[in-house]
Amino acid sequence: MLPTVDEAMNELKCAEKLNPGPWVAHSMNVGLAARNIAEKLQGVNPEKAYILGLLHDIGRRVGIVSIPTHVFEGYKYCMEKGWNEAARICMTHSYIGMLDWFDYEPESLEEKEIKKFIMNCGEADDYDRLVQLCDSLATDYGFVILEKRFVDVIRRYGIMENYIKGWDLAFKIKEAFEARMGCSIYDVLPDIGRTTLLCPPSWKPPAK
Numbered sequence: 563m564l565p566t567v568d569e570a571m572n573e574l575k576c577a578e579k580l581n582p583g584p585w586v587a588h589s590m591n592v593g594l595a596a597r598n599i600a601e602k603l604q605g606v607n608p609e610k611a612y613i614l615g616l617l618h619d620i621g622r623r624v625g626i627v628s629i630p631t632h633v634f635e636g637y638k639y640c641m642e643k644g645w646n647e648a649a650r651i652c653m654t655h656s657y658i659g660m661l662d663w664f665d666y667e668p669e670s671l672e673e674k675e676i677k678k679f680i681m682n683c684g685e686a687d688d689y690d691r692l693v694q695l696c697d698s699l700a701t702d703y704g705f706v707i708l709e710k711r712f713v714d715v716i717r718r719y720g721i722m723e724n725y726i727k728g729w730d731l732a733f734k735i736k737e738a739f740e741a742r743m744g745c746s747i748y749d750v751l752p753d754i755g756r757t758t759l760l761c762p763p764s765w766k767p768p769a770k
């Protein structure tokens with residue numbers, strides 16, 4: 563089950579009032595990237611890809627929170643609404659390595675729940691892979707090449723052990739989609755050549 567595009571957009575607008583920030587424009591661009599790539603992929607529904615991209619970070623509605631918290635909050639919120647397909651993407655989008663990312667026993671309740679979900683959800687499907695990839699192609703100011711986004715994330719959060727493996731997986735997903743699309747993913751992301759070269763100052767929360 564999924565909301566319509568209009569309902570998903572409305573969710574983002576409501577969430578932006580609760581927790582304003584660049585994550586909302588980023589989510590809209592993830593949706594557009596997923597839709598545009600899906601249009602070239604046989605067996606993938608572009609509208610569904612769009613809606614899943616729009617809602618992947620909806621857990622951020624609760625505030626500025628950690629990766630596991632926004633993942634699990636998004637899952638719970640979508641399940642309450644009956645949107646199980648969007649709930650799945652909330653869970654899988656931050657774990658491009660799927661179960662390989664969980665070679666440890668998590669301590670927090672949220673991470674335990676995420677691990678349990680990923681253990682039981684089967685292989686990543688085209689929609690999981692699309693949103694995992696598009697999360698690294700979309701900023702709040704437009705689309706960028708993967709290399710740019712990877713460096714931006716490291717400058718903001720520092721480097722973590724799994725990052726390099728995650729980059730490699732993202733490139734593999736890109737190459738697999740491109741083989742099916744018959745073109746580069748960058749061919750379907752409008753204005754990416756210009757926006758990749760932009761370096762806007764990073765967003766700061768409004769002073770209270």
Ligand SMILES: [Fe+2]
Pocket residue numbers: 588592618619697
């Ligand atoms: Fe995201």
